[in-house]
Amino acid sequence: MTKKIIYECIDAGSEYCPCYLAETNDCITCSHLQGKEFCDCNWRGVCIYQEYFWNGKKAKIARKNFIGKILDKKIIGDNLIIFEIEVAKSFARNLKQPGSYIFIRDADKPEYFDIPMSIMYSDENKGRIHVAVQIIGTKTKSLVNLEDEIMVRGPYWNGVLGLKELKTLKNSNALLIARGVALAPAVHILNYLIRNNNRITFIMDKGKFSEIFIGDYLDESKIITIEADILNQKGKLIVQELIRNNHYDLCFSGGSDPQHKEINNLLREFSLNTKYVITNNKEICCGEGICGSCTMRVGDKIIKACKSQINTSYIFEKEAE
Ligand code: FES
Structure with a gap:
């Protein structure tokens, strides 16, 4: 059956x-x-x-584009920019939860330049959000010269899969592993888990960047941090030993799909009851469930990953078959 x-x-x-x-x-x-x-x-x-x-048998009003003022732009190395953007306080509040993201683009470019970008930090009191952009292709290169304004659309929330498991974790042990630009959504997740009194070990891998760019957003007195290159043998061993020798109630993987899979295999081998939360790596294009670019097959279902929250065990169960 x-x-x-x-x-x-x-x-x-x-x-x-x-x-x-x-x-x-x-x-x-x-x-x-x-x-x-x-x-x-x-x-x-x-x-x-x-x-x-x-509502008169109609859809509710959809999310709209608006111009956000760029308050700060920090360039790190040759491939990373952190934008601080001024937005309405209510908008910033809507982006407080883990997995939140927005679309951004140069206001002079057409809509197909929209790029989904994880929220790294959101200040609802001041109405400010921070996003980290990896400069990698045509869309992100178009943001390099922006100084004053940026087009914003949102809020969106499905940047992480396994949200229910994440949000219900309290007074527990969690292992966070994030590489490269996925360090940005990890900050949001980290702060959420700290608020719920969880004990956290955080493995940070700078990936292709020159540094761990989230230092200003971490309170290292509250967590155990480990810097490692999780793609080399030494880094892999660190991850393996931590999972083997500790019990984690929840593990978060921020990074590529092969990374998600590798960590899932370790969890299945050494720590069967660990809840698993991952970054949503599907190609998000419209974010509204319309275009179909994010579809994924899970079991006998085709689901739209931009809108659908799913327990990650379904995803890896399917892959294991
Ligand atoms: S991104 Fe368009 S349907 Fe999901």
């Missing part, structure tokens, strides 16, 4: 729900808004079908 894959729409119950997907019978959560005659959802918030009805 095929196992029922449970996944939830990250936007369900938010001010952006129901979205365009409801208008085309493609809602991720509501069976009525998938064209079925019966109610068969696992959503426990306000009924999405009812919201759709009350």
Whole structure:
């Protein structure tokens, strides 16, 4: 018998729900808004079908682009820029949760220059957000000369898979492993876990950058930090020994898919009950569940990774088959 894959729409119950997907019978959560005659959802918030009805059988107003003022631009080495952007306080507050991201681009460029970018730090009191951009291709190169303004769209929240496991972790042990630009979303995750009184070991790998660029965002008195190149033998051994010799209730991997897989294999070998949280590496293009660029197969389902939260065990179970 095929196992029922449970996944939830990250936007369900938010001010952006129901979205365009409801208008085309493609809602991720509501069976009525998938064209079925019966109610068969696992959503426990306000009924999405009812919201759709009350909204005149239309999608709610979608996220909009706006111009953000660049307050600071820090260039690190030859391939990394940290932007500090002024936004509305409510917008910054909406980006406080782990996995938050926005789209940014040069305001003079067309929409297809939009780049999804993880929030590294968000200050709701001042209305400021920080993002770290790895300069790597045409889109990111177009941001290098921006000094005053940047186009912003958001908030989006599905930058991390396994959010439920992350958010429910309290008074526990966690291992965070992040490499390169994935150090940025790790800061948000770290702060969330610290707030919930978790004990954290954080392995930081600068990847292709000249330095660990998140030093200003860490309070190292509250965590154990280890700097390592997790792709070389020594670094791999450090990761392996930590997982083998300690019990972690949760492990976060920020980095490439091969990295996620390798760490998952170690966890399955040495630490079966560890919850696993990973960065969402799918190609996010629209972020709204429309374009289909982020689709992934999990079990017998095709899901849109920009909108769907899923327990990561489903992903690796499938790969192991
Ligand atoms: S990014 Fe367009 S559908 Fe997910």
